[in-house]
Amino acid sequence: MPPALAIPAIAGLVFLVLPLFGLLWRAPWSTLPERLTEPGILAALRLSLLTATLATAVSLVLGVPLAWLLARTEFPGRRFVRALVTVPLVLPPVVGGVALLLVFGRRGLLGGWLDATFGVSLPFTTAGVVAAEAFVAMPFLVISVEGALRGADARYEEAASTLGATRWTAFRRVTLPLIAPGVAAGAVLCWARALGEFGATITFAGNFPGRTQTMPLAVYLALEQDLDAAIVLSLVLLVVSIGILAALRDKWVAP
Amino acid sequence: MKKILTAVAMVAALAISGCGDSSDTSTPAAGASSASGVSGNLTVLAAASLTESFNKIGKDFETANPNVKVTFSYGGSSGLAQQITSGAPADVFASASPATMKTVTDAGDANGEATVFVKNQLVVAVTKGNPKGIRTLADLTEPGLKVALCAEQVPCGAAARKALAAANVKVTPVTLEQDVKAALSKVKLGEVDAALVYRTDAKAATADVDGIEFPESSGAINDYPIVTLKSAPNPSAAAAFVAYVQSGPALDVLVEAGFQKP
Known part of the structure; x- marks a missing residue:
């Protein structure tokens, strides 16, 4: 291996791994068992896993058709729409949270009407957490699925059409199986991003234990008072997310 | 991809030239002469509730000490205390509660005991x-x-x-x-x-x-303590600022903002 590649590669690896090692090194191992059984941790972890999974489900239902629209159809301004879809990727999540408040808040663009008509109010609810996470994480799925669609040969769909399949049938029976690995990879990426979401969540959904306090929020607030508690929470999140990602990778997302 | 790289390079170039400009303009200001003895940069970590008053007091302090440039970092007191005990470089800490201040003084990161300068309710x-x-x-x-x-x-x-x-x-x-x-x-x-x-x-x-x-x-009622930090890069300016915050003009600013005298 040429040193011009090897040295920066190793430096990069150390840079990424060392902070994780720092967490392990500073962790309060002696009091870990009793800290892990504190009721707050379990509630935050349960909420984090639930909301990240729901946000991924929402992203799949809305994001895969959106990716199909961007990859398989021609309409004026398609490039512009594609750029718009990726905006949440570059937007600071806190700004995303404020933007969500301005639309879905009580005095927001749609929020007032939603509240008056259906009695639905997203801020400070678990549904609000899911909305914030989906807003931030869905672009990852859309980009990933769109890439898979562009890589997949459109002639299979055309062949299906010549055999009498409708566009919907062709999508369901031909396209979707073709791009399944891309969808799975996008979903995993989306889930991981949703699990770590902090800024949009605390801004839009607030912070209340058991209802909107996910693991990253619990870590942040624990940090205000008790560094050890924050480290324990971080370790739990780290172990659970690595475990789930590793399990999924073996099953669905072969490299 | 090539387009993206070009764009990134352009942004980076802009950022670098931007930095150069700002340091160029700030140099003469830092070199200006003044009557008081303190100079240099001063970093103050302060409770979020002090934002408006300290911004004003900071400006007044800079007017009185033209060689000093005060930078504030506002936030939840506990988070700021955590930053200090983790070694964040700062000169002065003003907290919204004695309990939070205690974590800093107990860790040996402050010069002596903190002084309560205002109360809030x-x-x-x-x-x-x-x-x-x-x-x-x-x-x-x-x-x-x-x-x-x-x-x-x-x-x-x-x-x-x-x-x-x-x-x-x-x-x-x-x-x-x-x-x-x-x-x-x-x-x-x-x-x-x-x-x-x-x-x-x-x-x-x-x-x-x-x-x-x-x-x-x-x-x-919350007592607000202030203290100079042991690792202060600019101890003389830190001491001058803490003294200034407890002076008449600064107290007037704080009282006008709704604080009570200690």
Whole structure:
């Protein structure tokens, strides 16, 4: 291996791994068992896993058709729409949270009407957490699925059409199986991003234990008072997310 | 991909040239002469509730000491204390509670004991015009009313807890915000009907909120201590700033913002 590649590669690896090692090194191992059984941790972890999974489900239902629209159809301004879809990727999540408040808040663009008509109010609810996470994480799925669609040969769909399949049938029976690995990879990426979401969540959904306090929020607030508690929470999140990602990778997302 | 790389390179070039410009313009200012002995950069970590007053006091201090450039970092006191004990380089720490200050002095990161320079107390911040007609702490328990409190890990949350306990009122908040400014902004945005914030924060936002005083807040008065830090890169300016904050003109600014003299 040429040193011009090897040295920066190793430096990069150390840079990424060392902070994780720092967490392990500073962790309060002696009091870990009793800290892990504190009721707050379990509630935050349960909420984090639930909301990240729901946000991924929402992203799949809305994001895969959106990716199909961007990859398989021609309409004026398609490039512009594609750029718009990726905006949440570059937007600071806190700004995303404020933007969500301005639309879905009580005095927001749609929020007032939603509240008056259906009695639905997203801020400070678990549904609000899911909305914030989906807003931030869905672009990852859309980009990933769109890439898979562009890589997949459109002639299979055309062949299906010549055999009498409708566009919907062709999508369901031909396209979707073709791009399944891309969808799975996008979903995993989306889930991981949703699990770590902090800024949009605390801004839009607030912070209340058991209802909107996910693991990253619990870590942040624990940090205000008790560094050890924050480290324990971080370790739990780290172990659970690595475990789930590793399990999924073996099953669905072969490299 | 090539396009992206070009764009990134352009942005980077702009950023670099931008930095060069700003350092060029700031050099002559730093070289200006002054009557007082202190000079250089001064970093002050201060509780979020001090934002408006300290911005003003900082400007006055810079006018009195033209060789000093004061930079403030505002945030939840507990988080700032955590930064200091983890080795963040700063000169002065002003906290919204003695308990938070104690974590810094106990860790040996401060020069001696902290001095209390002002006190603050809580009010109920409500939407301008008080559409829900909130008059007392007990009104906050009304069903359907959305209330924001600070998380109990930060001083305003601890004070809110104390005041609510003193009034024997059980409020179920919809959210526990990470600092007092975040709780206030939820009222400003209209997402909650009321929040327990410091009198000074409500006063700083009179355009959007009304502050309602309640008698039980006297049972949860927050002392604000200030101290110079041991690892201060600029100890002389730090000492001068702490002395200035306790001087007449600075106290006037603080009292006008709604703080009480210690």
